[in-house]
Every structure is written in C-alpha cells, then in structure tokens.
Amino acid sequence: MKDSNTSKSKERASYARIRDELSDKLFVQIVEKLGVEKRYLDPNYSAKKLAIDLHTNPRYISVVVGLHTGDNYNALVNGYRLRDACRMLRSPRYSEYTIEEIGLMCGFSSRQAFYLAFHREREVTPKQYRMDEDVEQWEEEKV
8 A cells, every 4th residue: 555655656746747847848938939039029919829829728828927937928928028118218229219109119009008017017107217317226126
C-alpha cells in the first residue's frame, strides 16, 4: 500500500513539473507575440486572437498570464502600451503629437481607454505626466 501512495505522489509531482514547464513555455510565447512582435499595438488583438496564433485556447492564456504576472491579459497588454506611452510623452520627438494620438499609436482603442489605464497605473493623467518636469521621480516610485 505504501508503494502505491509513493508512486502516486511521484506521478503527481511529474505532472506538476510538466504543467509548470508547459506554462513557462506558453508564457514565453505570449511575451514573444506581445512584446517582441508588438502585437499590443493592435487595439483589437484579444486573448482569443493570441490563442489562435499560439494554437491554444483563451482560457490557457488567461491562466498562464495570471500565474506568471498575478494579473490578467488586459493588464499585461496595457503594461506594454503604457510603457511606450510614457516614453513617448517624455520624448521631444513626440512633442508635436497630441496625447490622444500617442494613446492611439500605443494601441489603446480610444482616448478614454488610454486615460483610464494611465491614471489607474500612474495615478496622474497623461497630460500631468507630460507636463511635470519631475517625471523621473514617478518612474522611480513605480519600480
């Protein structure tokens, strides 16, 4: 009886390791699609479309993103978008662009979606962020 329990325990550990390895592999694929291929710039690129591209299902995408980030798919995508938006808002190269244009270029579907996500993450509006000369302080506090 003891051998049976030990065997089952080892079997469960093997399955857990395989699941962890598959989860890690899928997360790397998600990051490659979103970050490297910059799919986050498409406002219509949903978890469902990502799942189709990765030949998996949206539920797996959600679970894996949750396991690896502690957040959901939309938060992961918005993180990439907000990173770009912050760089653009600070850059003299984009000083002639409106805040709305920057939000749209970063993949947000509307001005409202951009402002909401930005304020939720940074606790200031994009306009305040752009105008404040002490942007570096916010960057350090958010790290």
